[in-house]
Amino acid sequence: MFESPQPAAAPRIWEVGALCRAIADALEARFNPVAVRGEITGFSRASSGHCYFSIKDANGQLRCAMFRRAAGLLDFSPRDGELVEVRGRLGVYEARGDLQFIVESMQRAGQGALFEQFLRLKAQLEGEGLFDPRRKRTLPVQPRGIGLITSLGAAALHDVVTALRRRVPHIPVVLIPAQVQGAAAPQSMVTALRQMYALAEGEAPADGGTTPVVDVILLVRGGGSMEDLWAFNDEQLARTIVQSPVPLVSGVGHETDFTIADFCADLRAPTPTAAAELVAQPREVWLGALDVLADRLESAVQRQIDLRHQRLDQAAQRLGRPSGLAAREQLRLARCAQRLRHGMLLNLERLALKNKALEADFAQKTARRIAQQSDRLERARLRLELLNPHLVLQRGYALLTDSHGHAVTSVGQARLGDALRATLADGVLDVTVDHPRLL
Structure with a gap:
């Protein structure tokens, strides 16, 4: 018999x-x-201080x-691509059922292999002078147009466009999409x-449209592992x-990420947003600069006006008051009259000593001399009359004096009341x- 199983x-x-x-x-x-x-690969450090990565x-x-x-x-900073030896415990992360090495x-x-390849290419290109700082160019202060190369689906595109719209909405941006991974x-x-270079050199676009002049180019991508960023370590791209x-x-990437493209570029930015900010001085900065220039211009004009007023005041002081000029002319006229009287006395003394025969001739010369001096005196009187302050007053002017009889010539000499x-x-x-x- 067979037993049933x-x-x-x-x-x-x-x-x-x-x-x-x-x-x-x-x-x-x-x-x-x-x-x-x-x-x-995929190394990251959380805010708690814990580190998460994979070994492969x-x-x-x-x-x-x-x-x-x-x-x-740790006595070093782990990076993607490094070959390491780790010691610990193999276990299961029960919350997800994942195999995990603590x-x-x-x-x-x-x-690591990728990192060694990176170092070899870096040394080669550096030896050829592609990283030479003397080859680097300064960024334009106010670009007429900004070229942007990144992936249409990348978060970096949103970050860069947002930063540019916020800081320089008036500067056109030319986007040429490309794969970045x-x-x-x-x-x-x-x-x-190469397409962007053609636009920067002034070539017309293939579709016949108009494109703004490109004065600076941004090549950007968000963060990722060394494998994610490996495309930027390509020799042809460099x-x-x-x-x-x-x-x-x-x-490209985060602040701690470096690629061959970073060393070849004229300037490396730590993040895509930082790259946008480097080529986009905020509009407020330029408006502030215009305000400063306007203030300087206004101050310069005011200084010129003040200088002209000062020169006008100095000219008025040199001209002086008419009464002062009249006083000087009166003094000069008195001196002339004194000299005239003195000369007449001398002539009279000489006449008394001369021969009577000459009296008639002397009298004639004396009369002529007196007539000349009288005419000179009359001309001086007329000049003095022209300087008479009362003639100025008759034209509508007034002589203003204080309680002590001193002339008041400036508003600063008078006070209220x-x-x-x-x-x-x-x-x-x-x-x-x-x-x-x-x-």
């Missing part, structure tokens, strides 16, 4: 959490502690977490750059960048200062 035993039904813990226990018993060698080689990849205590003991220590094990990205960016006819700014006297052609007026005011 016994039914198979039903498998144990596990709770999910219990199964995860059981697997973790099995891993703990079978492997831990464990050391792994691999290449870092050609055949596999393992998620890793390094908590703040262990990360604080790293307790890390040390360099040499450079993947195997086809280097050639795509090379093609886009050589194309240094051929730019206008200054070129690279804004002072009693002054105004001498007119036919009399005097007593006046009181009501509101002194400069012209």
